[in-house]
Amino acid sequence: MRLVFRTGAKRLSAWCRYLLIAALLTGCVADSYRDAPQAPDKAWHPAKSPGAASDFSVASNPEALGEGADVQVNATYNLAQLIDLAQKNNPSTRVAWERARQAALAVGMVEASFLPVLTGNVIGGWTEVVTPVPDLQGGTRDLTTTVQGAHPNLALQWLVFDFGQRQAWREAAKQDALAANVSFNGTHQALIYAVTQAYYRYDLAETSVKLADQALRNSREVKSAAEARMQNGTGTRIEVAQANQLAAQAKLRRVQAEDSRLDAYQELIGAVGISPRSQIRIVSVANRRLPTASSVPTDRIIETALARRPDVLASYAAVKASKANERAADAAFLPKVYLSGIAASNQTGFQVNNLPEVGVDSGSTGVFVGVSIPLYDGGIRSARRKRAKSETAAARAGLEQTRQTATREIVIASDNLRSALEAFSAASELKAAASLTYDAAFDAYRNGLGTITDVTFADTGLLEARQAQADAHAAALVAAASLAFSLGAMTSAAAPLVASQ
Structure with a gap:
């Protein structure tokens, strides 16, 4: 670095150089607009893309596709295997895992504040100052003064006592980490529940296809019977037309x-978190035995469930973290005691024109104890304390809201399960009656004793009865899973549908 102190044209020239450099830097910043769209109605394309299209398309990037899940083509999966696949591949589990790791790191960062801070510093430099001085002949001569040196040092600073502020921060960080860990398990529980629901819905859709196939076969049998009656003279064209209509409706x-x-x-593939193009086979649960009817859970069962639900535990941890932040805000009003130390050396050289250089080597060490007392900060600490109290009140209200919501979910899930089981029982009776009606109507029509209208009504009633039974069966399975999830019992792929009461 060279500092030259002169007046007049030389000083003006130096300022012009500084202004030119500043103008060039400003121009570089303003030129950055070349990478942005030129107008709100003009398509953006990279600047170095000759012959770019005029539309709003973007260039493809195969790297953005990522890697798909390892799924065997045409492999068969049951519910437990799908849940395991989801837990390994669904992005939600990785997001929750990373958040838990971040919370754990936050605890370590707060604990590190209890240790001293040691820094090494080196300050070095060189300065030359040229000063015009008058000589005896009436002119001027340049007096050049050069100073150079280095100043290495080690500095230690240790906050010894702060009236519990760091302990409060550590407690808050630990509670946040607990909430993140509980939420991680809760994410897995929610994923298990989502996959289970989608699995039962898919099985219902698969069953509906089988029922539609059966109805199509029945309609074709009715059509064959109508055509046979037409050929032997006991039927009419209207009956054949009605039979064709029944077959078309079934199709x-x-x-x-x-x-x-x-x-x-x-929907099932999306819940698992694998590629929509995956082709797998699903094991059916159409004949799975349903749980027994469940009464409304008792207060003891609800309290047990609330004590293990991840959302309730995370809300409770948030309350404790808020209380710890309150204590930290209170401690900000109290003094802090520091311990500091320094070990430094100084190597400096000084030279004027052609005179011999003068060098100075020195060293220093010291240990100091200091007290920092906050006096005035414009109300920042008071505002932080008020905000901490407000956050605690909000966390308590949130905990109470979570408890009420969880209790309501348990009661509603229990009622839904009981209603679904009753609906399945009624639908089973309806199916049995509809089957007898259809068989009787079809036999009577085939033997010339009934009408095509009776067969059509009976066929429609049988299809509706079978579909109602399948719907009720799937609804009961979903309701059982909902009750298990609301009770906090859906913790693995092998977890029971309903927690024992």
């Missing part, structure tokens, strides 16, 4: 059922 229902099955399959 349409089959197409619609298949479309619903494909949608349910994509």
Whole structure:
């Protein structure tokens, strides 16, 4: 670095150089707009893309595709295997895992504040000052003074006592880490529940396709019977037309059922977290035995469930963390005691024109104890304390809201399960009666004793009864899973549908 002190044209020239450099730097910043869209209605394309399209398309980047999950093509998966696949591949579990790790690191960062801080510093430099001085002949001569040196040092600073502020921060960080860990397990529970729901819905869609297939076969049998009666002279063209209409309706229902099955399959694949293009087979649970009817849980069961639900535990940890932050805000009003030390050396050289250089080497060490007493900060600490108290009050209200919501979910899930089981029982009776009605109506029509209208009504009633039974069966399985989830019992792929009461 060279500092030259002159007046007049030389000083003006130096200022012009500084202004030119500043102008060049400003121009570089302003030129950054070249990488942005030129107008709100103009497409953006990279600057170095000759022949870029004029539309709003973007260049493809294969690296953005990522790597898909390792799924075997046409492999068969049951519910437990799908849950295991979801826990390994669904992005939600990784997000929750990273948040838990971040919270754990935050605890370590606070604990590190209890230790001293040691820093090494080196300050070195060189300065040359040229000063015009008058000589005896009436002119001027340049007096050049050069100073150079280095100043290395080690500095230690240790906060010895702060009236519990760091302990409060550590407690808050630990509670935040606990909440993150509990939420991580809660994320897995929610994922298990989501996959279970989607699994039962897909199985219902698969069952609906089978029922549509059966209805299509029945309609074709009715059509064959109508054509046979037409040939032997006991039937009419109207009956054949009605039979054809029944078969066409059954075919349409089959197409619609298949479309619903494909949608349910994509919902299941999405819940698992694998590629929508994955082709796997799913084990059916259409004949799975349903749980027994469940009464409204008792207060003891609800309290037990609340004590283990991740959302309740995370809310409770948030309350404790807020209380710890309150204590830290209070401690900010109290003094702090520091211990500091320094070990330094100083190496300096001084030279004027052609005179011999003068060097100075020195060293210093010291230990100091200091007290910092906050006196005035414009109300910042008071505002922080008020905010901490407000956050504690909000956390308590949030905990109470979470408890009430969880209790309501348990009661509603229990009622839904009981209603679904009753609906399944009624639908089973309806199916049995509809089957007898259809068999009787079809036999009577085939033997010339009934009408095509009776067969059509009976066939429609049988299909509706079978579908109602399948719907009730799936609804009961979903309701059982909902009750298990609301009770905090859906903790693994092998967890029971309903926690024992």
